[in-house]
Every structure is written in C-alpha cells, then in structure tokens.
Amino acid sequence: MSSESRIPTRMGDGELVYMTRSEIRADLEAGTEAAARRAKTPPLTEDELEHLLDIYGSPARFTGVDIGAEVVLSYDGSGMKTIASRRQDLQIYEQWFGADTIELHHVDYSFKPVKAIAPFEAQEMHDVLLRTVAPVQYGAQPNLGLYSKPDGPCDNWSELLPLTLIAEARAAQEEAVPMAVKDMVYVCEAMYEAGADGVDLDTSAAAGDADFLATLLAVEEVRRRCPEMGIEVGMSGEFVLGMHGEVEYDGVRLAGLWPREQMKLAARAGATIFGPVVNVTTGKSCAWNIARACTIVKPCAAEATIPIHMNVGMGVGAVCMTKYPPVDAVSRASRACVDILKVDGL
Amino acid sequence: MTRGMRLPEAKAHVAEKLGVSPPDLSDPVIMNEIREKLGFGRITTFEISHPTQPVAIEAKFNIEEALGVPINSVRRFATRRVRGAPQSERARPNRR
Numbered sequence: 001m002s003s004e005s006r007i008p009t010r011m012g013d014g015e016l017v018y019m020t021r022s023e024i025r026a027d028l029e030a031g032t033e034a035a036a037r038r039a040k041t042p043p044l045t046e047d048e049l050e051h052l053l054d055i056y057g058s059p060a061r062f063t064g065v066d067i068g069a070e071v072v073l074s075y076d077g078s079g080m081k082t083i084a085s086r087r088q089d090l091q092i093y094e095q096w097f098g099a100d101t102i103e104l105h106h107v108d109y110s111f112k113p114v115k116a117i118a119p120f121e122a123q124e125m126h127d128v129l130l131r132t133v134a135p136v137q138y139g140a141q142p143n144l145g146l147y148s149k150p151d152g153p154c155d156n157w158s159e160l161l162p163l164t165l166i167a168e169a170r171a172a173q174e175e176a177v178p179m180a181v182k183d184m185v186y187v188c189e190a191m192y193e194a195g196a197d198g199v200d201l202d203t204s205a206a207a208g209d210a211d212f213l214a215t216l217l218a219v220e221e222v223r224r225r226c227p228e229m230g231i232e233v234g235m236s237g238e239f240v241l242g243m244h245g246e247v248e249y250d251g252v253r254l255a256g257l258w259p260r261e262q263m264k265l266a267a268r269a270g271a272t273i274f275g276p277v278v279n280v281t282t283g284k285s286c287a288w289n290i291a292r293a294c295t296i297v298k299p300c301a302a303e304a305t306i307p308i309h310m311n312v313g314m315g316v317g318a319v320c321m322t323k324y325p326p327v328d329a330v331s332r333a334s335r336a337c338v339d340i341l342k343v344d345g346l
Numbered sequence: 347m348t349r350g351m352r353l354p355e356a357k358a359h360v361a362e363k364l365g366v367s368p369p370d371l372s373d374p375v376i377m378n379e380i381r382e383k384l385g386f387g388r389i390t391t392f393e394i395s396h397p398t399q400p401v402a403i404e405a406k407f408n409i410e411e412a413l414g415v416p417i418n419s420v421r422r423f424a425t426r427r428v429r430g431a432p433q434s435e436r437a438r439p440n441r442r
Contacts, residue, residue, distance in 0.1 A: 067369065067372075067373075068368070068369030068372065070372040071353060072353065074347075095389050095390070096389075098389075101347070129403065129419035130402060130403045130419075130423075131402045131403075132402055133386070133387040133401070133402060133405045133406060133409070135347055136419075137347075192418065193422075194422075195418050195419030195421075195422040195423070196418065196419075197347060197348065197417070197418055197419070198347050198348065228348055228416055228418055229348060229418065230347035230348045232347075267350070271350075272347055272348060272349065272350035273347060273350070304352065305350070305352075306350040306352070307347075307350065307351070307352055307353060307356075344352055344353035344356075345353070
C-alpha cells in the first residue's frame, strides 16, 4: 500500500475524493494523451504537466494567478433577477462583485423568442447603460433547433435523421439557417442602436454545423451593420457536430472543426472575442479534465488573433458538472487556463 | 472588446493612457486613486460615498476621453441629449 498522503480533489461530477500526488499526475498524463489522440494536437509538455500538478496537487481551498497576471472576466447570464430586477442585478455584479463586463439577457436566452420583445429588451439595455460603468453585452443563443417543428416552421432534422432521410434533414437545416440569421441580426442591431457595447452569441453550434454556419453568417452581417460593436462567439462544445455534414463557411467545411479552426472562422467573420468550450467528463477527475481541456485549446490560444475567453463554468473547462461548482475546482481551472493557455479572459 | 485586441496589447494601451504599468491596472489601491483623479467612477457603499464625483454614464464620458476609445452608449447619449434619436423600426414597440 502506498505511503503517499492523500489530497482532497474533485471528480468531474463534483464529488470530493482523495488521491495521491502520483495518482493526480497519472490522471494529468492520461487526460492530455486522450485529448492529443482525439483532437490530433500535441500533448502538454513536461513543464506544463508539472505546473498543473502543483495546482491540482494542493489541498488549498482556493488558488489564483500571479499578481499582475489577472485576465478579463466576461459573463454569460449575469443579471437574471436573482435578487432584484435585471438592472439592479447588473449593478450588483459591477459594484459588489467587481465584474469586468456585465451581460443583459432574457431568461429564454435564445434570439428567436427575444426578437418578439426586442424593443423592450433594447429599452432595458438603454436604461442599464445609463446606470453602469462596466461594458454591457447582450447575450443569447443562436439555437437553430427552435426553428424546427414543433417550435418552428422547418421539418425536424433530429426526427428525420434516424429515419435515414438524410437529404430531407439537410434541406430542413438549410431552410432554418437564414431564419436564424435574420433574427440574430435584428436583435443585435436593436441592441447596438440602444447603445450596447457588445453582443454574446453564446452556446453556438449547439444544434451542429448548420447552427455554427448561422452564427458566422450573423456575425458577418452584424459586423457590417454595427462596425463599432463587440461580438463574442461562445461555443457549446469542443467539436462541431455534423448534423448536416456538408455546410461550409468561406470554403471551410464546418462539421468536425476543433477550437483552433472554429476561432479562425469566427475571427474571419468579424468576431472580437472567441470562447472555446471543452466539455467535462463526469467520471474522470478534474485533473484529468483540465489536462484534456488545455491540450485541446492550446493551439487555438496560441494562434488567436482575437481575445480568447475560455468557457470555465459548470460542466465545461474542467469545472464540475454540478449546479453549485465548488470554488476549489473553479479557481484551479481558471488559474490553469490563464497560466498554461495565456488566455485573455474567462 | 470592440477592437478585438488581445490582452497584453489592450493592457499596454490602457496603462500608457493612464500613465501606469500594466500590472497596476489590477491593483485596487493604485486604481482607486486613478479612478478618483480621472473621474472613472468607483464602488460606492453607505460608508464610502462620494456624491459629487462622476458615476455611471458620467464616468463613461471620462473613460472614453482618457482612453481614446469610442464608447457606443456615450456617443448615443451625446446625440440624444441634443436632438433625440430618430426612431428606427426596431425601437418602436407594439408594431402591427
């Protein structure tokens, strides 16, 4: 039996477990190797693994980056009537939490339902901007799935695909794309006219490659119409699912893209911030997950021409898939992303 | 966030404009003094009130001027203050 002392650490589902330093090291190695195999990227270096071991091998409740190495925090979902009105919640984020940016959003958090109430949302944005100093974004999801039956007018490609009606499923997605683009542009332009500093097209590609295509086309048009607007593209997963399989943007097939290629297309379309996502495997330790996340995102951060705000929250970026992510897991993942990836924000 | 500047470049730009070093930007002691001096707005609580100093949109006018970065809401405030903004299709509620 090993004489090594056991260190409290987390599993991907949030469970507190006790592992030895050697076990944590083994998980880090296994995580980076799994990612390198899957995403066809180089594994982390020995120095990087040692640094991650220092972070994850500590029993401290909290950890942080070096003084002076702080990064910008952008928020999806701040201001949601948690305590008071959305406006007051955003003031709380700014004044009490010291948030670098704040984000107004509707509880539905998708562009399609927001379009119907765009004037009221824009009025709220206008009022928030008069009362705050921090940059204010408006956030929502492209959510292409809402354009399929029974929520929308297009045939449901998720029902057609299991029936092997491939051509019909593709046609339905192609029909939905311009509808989603139109709604996103409409809402983003309304926010720009109200005075918003930026928009956050969050959880992009959640419905697959056609969802990502709609996002990129919307970004392109919003950039043309709103030249001074910040545009953040946040992803939904590390890998663009090929629900269509053949759609392209600017000559690049979208199905199967990993963060580096996703970032390049987002930047080409006109985005000013890119948010890569790596989903958490709940049955593995947070150490395994952070090694995997850093390995997948490292080429993206290294080649980025726009700021990278890594998604570090429940179920993504090596933060536990639990409603109340423990601060030990959140702070370790945050520090690791800044130290290893040199991201611009989280 | 509107220019797509990566963080080291953005920190260097702001630090130069404010006459400090990039690490100073996240030092609350130094930045409290700078924010007071330049009218950038500060956290207010019951015990720490400064009612004669700029807050909210007032502070953003000062930030725009000091950093040389256009701020959308400040530009629109300046326009609307003078003559009111033209109503766009999107801004009109209860459309039929």
